[in-house]
Amino acid sequence: MPRYNPGQIESKWQAYWEENQTFKTAEMPDSEKLYVLDMFPYPSGNGLHVGHPEGYTATDITCRFERMRGKSVLHPMGYDAFGLPAEEHAIKTNTPPRESTEKNIANFTRQLKMLGFSYDWNRCLATTDVGYFKWTQWIFLVLFDTWFDSEQNKGRPISELPIPDEVNAVGEIAVAKYRDEHRLAYLDDALVNWCAGLGTVLANEEVIDGRSERGNHPVQRIPLRQWMLRITAYADRLEKDLADVNWSEGIKKLQRDWIGSSTGAEVDFYIGDPAAYDSWKEARAEFGFPSKAEEHTLRVYTTRPDTLYGATYMVIAPEHPSVDVLTTTEQAETVKSYCEKASFKSDRERTEDSKSKTGVFTGAYAINPANGVKVPVWVADYVLISYGTGAIMAVPAHDERDYEFANKYEIDILAVVDPGDRKSVDRNAVLAGTQCFSGFGIAVNSGDYNGTPTEQFKETIREALAVQGTGASAVNYKLRDWLFSRQRFWGEPFPILHELNAKGEPTGVIRGVDESDLPVDLPYLEDYKPHGRPEPPLAKADDDWLYPVIDGKSYRRETNTMPQWAGSCWYYLRYIDPTNEDCFVDPEKEKAWMPVDLYIGGAEHAVLHLLYARFWHKVLYDRGHVTTVEPFQRLVNQGMILGEMEFSVFQDEYLNWVGVDKVSRDNDGLYRQEDGSEVQLIKLTEDQVAKQGDTFVLADDEAVRVDARSFKMSKSRGNVINPDEIVENYGADSLRLYEMFMGPLTATKPWSMSGVNGVKGFLDRVWRMIVNDRAESLELNEAISDKQAEADALKMLHKTIQAVTRDTENLDFNTAIARMMEFVNYFTKQNVRPRSVMQSFVLLLAPYAPHIAEELWELLGAEATLAYEPWPELDESLLVESTIEIPIQIKGKVKSRISVAADISKDDLEQAARHDEKMQELLADNEVVKVIVVPGRLVNFVTK
């Protein structure tokens, strides 16, 4: 085997690692621990994408590197295997989703093993394993058993929930109901996308423009009793604890914005009989601001209570409970049809064309508590029922949305904030109500408050409202409680039972399944087709499953299933103790291995997955099941890998070239701007293109501009790279190395096949540096010698050790590889290559290209794997240079270079620079005003 043959070497070492259990991790760390985690992949039928190995290689390099540095490394892999595609496949083929899921998992495992990642495969798990989701269900029961104590700011057992006397007085059922209302997992009516045409409930991403993605049937939003998780209770902690984790600022900001906390005030507007307004006010002044608004008041949330005097109308969401009460008989028809139309629109649609706001007048008026002024109440879908109180006071002069709406429906605009003189704001226009200004300024038209700066006004009005009993400070979050049920088959069943009465009707009493009865497995179904009711497929299960009887009471099982997020919320904990049947994770082991030290994955999970997992973790923490406040210490998001660069241009119907700058696109297609005639996209090869200035043009016709860019990989574009093919043609080591060499881990970068070929060339040179490639059998290159290494060779080695160690620590893999390339370029030119130097180099290469490294390590005389060999140690004394080259500048431009002793003094360096022949020439006619001497760096003469 004279030539480098990755196929042979790679399968040999993969088999070796597997047989010898090289990467099996001990139950408990026996040295400093390091937990390195990859984001949980969904095992899709398409197999691995080249984006997957990018992060996986990065973590694998880190793990192999740290093992060699003596750390106890935990590096597991598994599958987030519940999900829609498997269910779709099941419906189409009428095979259980488990079958296709397991097939896909097997394929993923084959591909991952083929890339030589050093996972402890004994810890592999899938969310669909019954032994795994038993504990997902168990954690759900923990959530069900927990209420949030806002005084202690933590989750506590439901048994510790204080029950108010008035509830206790009513009886047991009322107490149970009270508890159910306070659990972290609770039932509520939430809107779902019900598609009558398909007879099923759809996920948001399956709905496009209010119609089903499949079949184009209309989709209506209807309320359905569903499980919710009270993540909002933890919003504050989820936000604050971000301060203590080592994540990029960008991701932290994304999470903060998603949580979106804002502080402001809730204000009640009176909507009852005007004659009773004064007595209402008196009552409020006496009893204060109630926790729930009474029927004849409309409660709004605002972050700008200082603009209360500018509220010229109010808006309530179409789903607001007061719509019916408020609507007058004359307006009833209009309002009813408006609200109905709104129910067919998704939140996304409502917000999509935010330019054209719509709404209708209810006919009713409310009284502004600040000044007693009567304002009209409108219904409009630009106000969302799910945020704040579902109602707003509209201040068109100081809110863009209200301004737009008021203009459209000719509602009064009253300026109450004077912007003063500032750029980009026309003060007079603002004061006249013809320009909207949402910044801070000085109050006007606000009664006694005139002249108060916004910041201060917010405070004083809040206090005044509190005294009046018409308002109170409030905090709101953009984050909503987590809709946790799905009307699907392929998910974890809820471990929940609904009690039935003698007639088989639900009593409203719910209970968790006993821990000893977990797991609740999915039932057998005849088929997976929708049954035409807005109810989950599990309702089709037979009675044995659906109607259990416990202690003589009969129950109906919960038929919703959990969303895909559930399983990925805690998988990192199960890896620590994957086969434990008594406990979701052994507390000793959890304490020893947590937290995750390094977590790498794509930015697509920056918000939801990470927020959900952190939420569960905090609940488990509060309930004493885990010991860390945060699960993921350090988070790194790998960049996206784009397809190969593409050049494109257009042609008209007569095959004339049309430059990309001359073409526009609309809904009908592409057309030439000049005359609107249709054009076609033509792909070009690199040699048909030339660069001109900043742009690319046709090589044959420089007047025609060509588009040159890389696109996201997609099936439809046909630019997807399959890792199987790369491994087959270049080897896994080349794929790993290339993905790391492309550029910084976190950057978006385009794929390049010739780049892959380039790193393959590097591995070929590594091979030939050590192996005699002309021999019949595997033997060392003649240049390999047991002689003592010379100073230059050692210097090269230690420079490489220094750079590779530093870069690997910092995840700067691309530059580490560049340094190794320099090493190889140097030694292929040397006739003497000391064995010990080669051995050290092979160890440096091992984390990056482990298969070839193992093979060369063996050839250089080792008997066992290098996986636990000590990392080469840097000897800095070998790096010391006796002479260095110093650039000499005149006014900052390099004019000459001199060689001087490395430890030369400042004065001597200046003298040496002055005496340089070239400098004497250049400085002869000039007066030197100043000399900057930076020892070891440079000399700069400043001349007149």
Add this chain to the structure above:
RNA sequence: GGCCGAGUGGCGGAAUUGGCAGACGCUCAGGAUUUAAAAUCCUGUGUCCGAUAGGACGUGCGGGUUCGAGUCCCGCCUCGGCUACCA
């Protein structure tokens, strides 16, 4: 619209603190080897002027700070990603 990130040769990218711009790789060109090709090895490869020596320019654009700016400050432009009426 908002937020985040990025603009450096033909391409991907490199450049501790402000201190030799373009490491390393690809591409391309020339040469060696070969009957020939592949593979391999050597040389060159930012732009412009110049036969060479050498010189000028050069990190998206316009300003600024500095002896010195890819790096710092101000104002723009372009591209990419995420997000979208959150009162």
